[in-house]
Amino acid sequence: MKGTKAIVSGHSRGLGAAIAGELLERGIPVLGLARRGNAELAAEHGDRLAEVVLDLGDSAALAAWLAGSALGDWVAGAEQVLLVNNAGTLQPMGPLPLQDAAAVARGVAVNVAAPLMLAAAIAQVSAAVGEGTTGQVRDRRVLHISSGAARKPYAGWSVYCATKAALDHHARAVQVDATPGLRICALAPGVVDTAMQGEIRASTLERFPLRDRFAEMQASGGLIAPAECAMHLVDFLLDEDFGREPVADLRELMR
Known part of the structure; x- marks a missing residue:
């Protein structure tokens, strides 16, 4: 898609890798931000994929990178810019007495501070970039990857639930700001078959009482493949109606 560029956090694996791959397949250059690169995507798509190795749990490092010119240089020349805030962590899992304070801080940094x-x-x-320039950056779209856990409490997931709920309410408030040329949506993608699901199945019942329910979903084929989810997600991101509602669920959009 001519004139469009995308930024995807957490592009090195799982849903983030699938989203980045789907965008690249559609001819949209991607800037990936993650703690490690994605060698497979880089080999397949060459210089259409730019990568920045960055720990999104380190807010000071992210702020320092944002203070530089790299992001502006990447965006330059684009008429449409897409940001997919995909990177996230389930940790710390468990009831409040089992939560390590440093892990709580990291969870909030990855799931809330970095996307915002x-x-x-x-x-x-x-x-x-667009100021005083003709034909640049007319359309900015921010997609927060949220979760059903933002809208329903789960035992053992108090930090995850709270941080995803923060993304939902951020999207609502940003929409109220009504910034010209800026659209935003926090989207729950459904239960996707990623390493995060493996992390859930490997947890103890003490830390996540619903562990066996998620294991049964995986065993019965109830999880969504990352590639399928990414296809529908990118369709939604590029649709003219994107951002009309600040909070959405991909499963409802697919009905």
Whole structure:
């Protein structure tokens, strides 16, 4: 898609890798942000994939990177910029007495601080690049990968539930801001067959009482393949109706 560029956090594996791959297959250059690169995507798509090795749990490091020119250089020349805030962590799992304070801080940094920082940076750098210029950055779209856990409490997931709920409410508030040329949505993708599901199945019942329910879903084929989810997710991201509702569920959109 000519004139469109995308930024995808957590592109090195799982749903993030599938989203980045789907965008690249559609001809959209991708800037991937993760703690490690994605050699498979890089080999397949060459210079259409740019990668930044960055720990999104380190807010100071992310702020330092955003203070530089790399993001502005990437966005330059685009008429449409897509940000997919996909990176996330389930940790710390378990009831409050079992939660390590440092793990709580990291969970909030990865799941909340990083997406909000990137969203603000995209809005600012896009506006700066487009200022006084014809034919640049008319459409900015921010997609937070949320979860059903943002809308329903789960035992053992208090940090995960709270951080995903924060993304939902951030999207609602940003929509109220009504910034011209900026659309946002927090989207729950459903239960996707990623390493995070493996992490759930490997947990103890003490830390996640519903572990066996998720294991049964995997055994019965009830999980969504990352590639299928990514296809529908990118369709939604590129649709003219994207951002009309600030909070959505991909499963409902697919009905």
